[in-house]
Amino acid sequence: MAIKKKKISPRQKMINLMYVVLMAMLALNVSSDVLNGFSLVDESLNRSTENANLVNRGIYENFEEQYKTNPKKVKEWYDKAQHVRRISDHLYNLSEELKIAIVKKSDGEDGDIHNIRNREDLEAATFVMLAPGSGRGQELYEAIVNYRKDILSLVTDSLQKRIIKSNLSTDVPQKPETMGKNWQEYMFETMPTSAAVTLLTKLQNDVRYAEGEVLHTLVGNIGVKDIRVNELNAYVIPQSLTIVQGGKFSAQIVMAAIDTTNRPTIFVGGRELQNERGIYETVCGTTGQFAFKGFVEMMNASGEKVRRDFEQNYNVIAPAATVSADIMNVLYAGYDNPMSVSVPGVPTSQISLSMAGGGSLTPKGEGKYIAKPTQVGGEVTFTVSAQLEGRTQQMGQFKFRVRKLPDPTAYIALGEDQFKGGRISKQAIMEAAQLHAAIDDGLLNIPFRVTGFEATFFDNLGNALPELSEGANFSNRQKNMIRQLSRGKRFYLSKIKAIGPDGVERTLNGAMELIIN
Numbered sequence: 001m002a003i004k005k006k007k008i009s010p011r012q013k014m015i016n017l018m019y020v021v022l023m024a025m026l027a028l029n030v031s032s033d034v035l036n037g038f039s040l041v042d043e044s045l046n047r048s049t050e051n052a053n054l055v056n057r058g059i060y061e062n063f064e065e066q067y068k069t070n071p072k073k074v075k076e077w078y079d080k081a082q083h084v085r086r087i088s089d090h091l092y093n094l095s096e097e098l099k100i101a102i103v104k105k106s107d108g109e110d111g112d113i114h115n116i117r118n119r120e121d122l123e124a125a126t127f128v129m130l131a132p133g134s135g136r137g138q139e140l141y142e143a144i145v146n147y148r149k150d151i152l153s154l155v156t157d158s159l160q161k162r163i164i165k166s167n168l169s170t171d172v173p174q175k176p177e178t179m180g181k182n183w184q185e186y187m188f189e190t191m192p193t194s195a196a197v198t199l200l201t202k203l204q205n206d207v208r209y210a211e212g213e214v215l216h217t218l219v220g221n222i223g224v225k226d227i228r229v230n231e232l233n234a235y236v237i238p239q240s241l242t243i244v245q246g247g248k249f250s251a252q253i254v255m256a257a258i259d260t261t262n263r264p265t266i267f268v269g270g271r272e273l274q275n276e277r278g279i280y281e282t283v284c285g286t287t288g289q290f291a292f293k294g295f296v297e298m299m300n301a302s303g304e305k306v307r308r309d310f311e312q313n314y315n316v317i318a319p320a321a322t323v324s325a326d327i328m329n330v331l332y333a334g335y336d337n338p339m340s341v342s343v344p345g346v347p348t349s350q351i352s353l354s355m356a357g358g359g360s361l362t363p364k365g366e367g368k369y370i371a372k373p374t375q376v377g378g379e380v381t382f383t384v385s386a387q388l389e390g391r392t393q394q395m396g397q398f399k400f401r402v403r404k405l406p407d408p409t410a411y412i413a414l415g416e417d418q419f420k421g422g423r424i425s426k427q428a429i430m431e432a433a434q435l436h437a438a439i440d441d442g443l444l445n446i447p448f449r450v451t452g453f454e455a456t457f458f459d460n461l462g463n464a465l466p467e468l469s470e471g472a473n474f475s476n477r478q479k480n481m482i483r484q485l486s487r488g489k490r491f492y493l494s495k496i497k498a499i500g501p502d503g504v505e506r507t508l509n510g511a512m513e514l515i516i517n
Contacts, residue, residue: 041344042198045205047313052208059215060085066222077218080154084218088211091147095200095207098136101128102200106193116194125196129188137184144170147207154214164213167206234296234308248389251312253278253296264298284316332405333359333376334502335446339369343386343395350387351395357381357402373402407508408437408448410496423517429482434472437498437508448498451505457481457491482516490515 060081067078103111106124111117118124129137148168155161170183178186188196234253253266253273266273268280269292280292293311331337339361341353348367355361357380359373373380380402384395411418412432418440419428437448450472457465467478474482485491494511 042194042201045198045201049201049205049208052205052212056208056212056215059212059219062219074222077222081215081218084151084154084211084214087147087150088207091143092204092207094140094143095204098128098140099197099200101136102193102196113197116197119192119194121193122190124193125188125191129184129196135184137188141170141183144168144203147210151210151214155217157217160213160217164210167209234310248281248283250279250281251314253280253294253310264296266294266296268292268294270294286316290314290316331371331373331380331400331402332502333373333402334500334504335372335405336501337371337373338364339371339382341367341369341382341384343384346386346388346395352385352387352392354383354385355380356383359402373400375402376404378402404504405446405500405502406439406444407506408439408446408498408500410435410437410450410453410493410498410508410512412436421512421514423515425517426482426485429474429514430479433474433479435469435474435493435496436472437496439500446501448500451497451499453493453496455481455491455493456511457485485516487516 063074063078063081067074071078099113100111102124103113103116105111105128106118106121107116127135129135129140148165148170151164151168152161155164172178172181172183172186181189187199191199253268263276264278266275266278266280273280273294282292284290291311291313293309295307295309297305297307299305339353341351342348343351351367353361353363353369355371355373357373357378358375359371359380362370362372364370371380371382378401379399382398382400384398385392386395387393409420411420412424412429413419413434413436414424414428414432418436419432435450435453437450439446439448452471453469455467455469455474455478457467459465465481467475467481469475469478482491490513492511492513496508496512497505498508499505
């Protein structure tokens with residue numbers, strides 16, 4: 001039976017507000033290591049974006065040269081390339097403008113996006129992107145949608161279309177916590193400044209990637225790639241520039257305008273790379289910034305050996321993971337505690353969680369678990385693991401204290417209302433005929449089963465007349481005593497025993513006073 005709650009009292013509102021403040025304080029307790037991780041990722045994305053800028057700039061220069069040489073042949077593709085440059089620069093510059101606005105809102109007018117002081121600020125991104133009347137989230141959303149539509153119209157390869165569409169997606173995942181949210185709310189609501197800047201940097205990186213894919217498509221239509229034979233360069237194409245410790249660094253090393261019938265010879269660290277596809281891999285055992293270099297050799301059409309040197313930097317970061325209790329930051333013994341787990345950059349389908357310290361852990365969908373510890377006052381340890389490069393990598397351990405469920409509050413169900421003491425009619429008591437108990441404090445909502453209670457009446461001389469119940473129900477003797485009470489008389493329900501989902505029977509403190517109305 002659904003329970004309709006009575007109007008919340010000022011005292012209860014204050015208690016609820018204290019819970020909200022506590023949750024906010026817990027949410028603000030973001031690890032500095034995680035914030036540092038965002039900075040590392042942002043720096044890595046900026047380097048990757050700059051590399052893409054250099055490649056794209058080279059293609060634009062080739063377009064300029066070809067247009068001057070043969071404008072009739074090149075004009076159609078040259079005009080499309082200039083259109084791609086304009087729309088790409090517009091979305092890129094808009095993202096940069098929003099990054100600066102968020103950081104200045106967080107750090108003040110002297111804020112620097114490359115040196116954010118208040119990285120954990122949860123309000124700056126929300127204000128800049130979502131403030132009523134002035135929030136720019138809708139502007140960014142529409143710019144991405146329009147850019148994606150324009151770019152995809154210029155791409156013919158189906159695989160490229162899927163990648164670009166995925167990178168520039170504005171879909172909101174269908175999850176309970178995202179219900180009712182639009183894209184800008186999902187991306188920027190209560191997002192730390194450091195994370196918001198990193199998200200916008202990733203968007204800039206995706207823009208330059210999409211721009212490059214379209215340019216290569218346009219280049220293929222006029223044969224601009226043939227020009228690169230005269231300007232051979234070596235390129236390193238890493239799968240990622242930020243590696244989790246223990247993970248594998250993977251990169252493809254190619255010569256521009258390579259002839260498939262004349263494979264180049266690749267040397268890394270003085271050793272020839274024994275891989276026809278040009279894939280270089282190395283296991284990353286320690287954290288820090290690393291670099292590798294070498295050179296590529298191949299024969300040109302004149303039979304001369306052409307050599308180009310290359311060098312590539314990459315970062316290795318320590319494993320990072322998060323485990324959070326969905327209800328406060330406490331685990332209750334014998335109770336089904338909802339848990340969430342995630343690892344930045346790793347899909348939830350590749351993440352697993354285990355628990356040690358007594359109790360059970362049951363998976364409930366990707367990234368969701370039910371933890372049911374047993375030992376009150378002890379600790380449980382959660383271990384997060386992820387499948388990376390075909391092997392299991394431990395991502396972190398987290399300890400939680402285990403507490404006993406708090407005592408519930410007894411009440412009489414009057415229709416859909418909860419009566420917890422005060423004036424009540426005899427008829428209402430007789431119709432209810434039963435006592436209930438539950439934890440219902442605005443955060444937890446847990447029913448308990450009442451197993452017994454004592455009703456204490458008083459005769460005309462003030463002598464106490466205790467009567468025991470029949471489990472959760474008023475006994476016949478209790479009901480007879482209630483029928484004999486006149487208006488204004490009172491009696492008390494005490495020694496209330498109840499059992500919760502943890503299976504522990506407890507006697508509730510205090511008594512419920514009932515006054516016959």
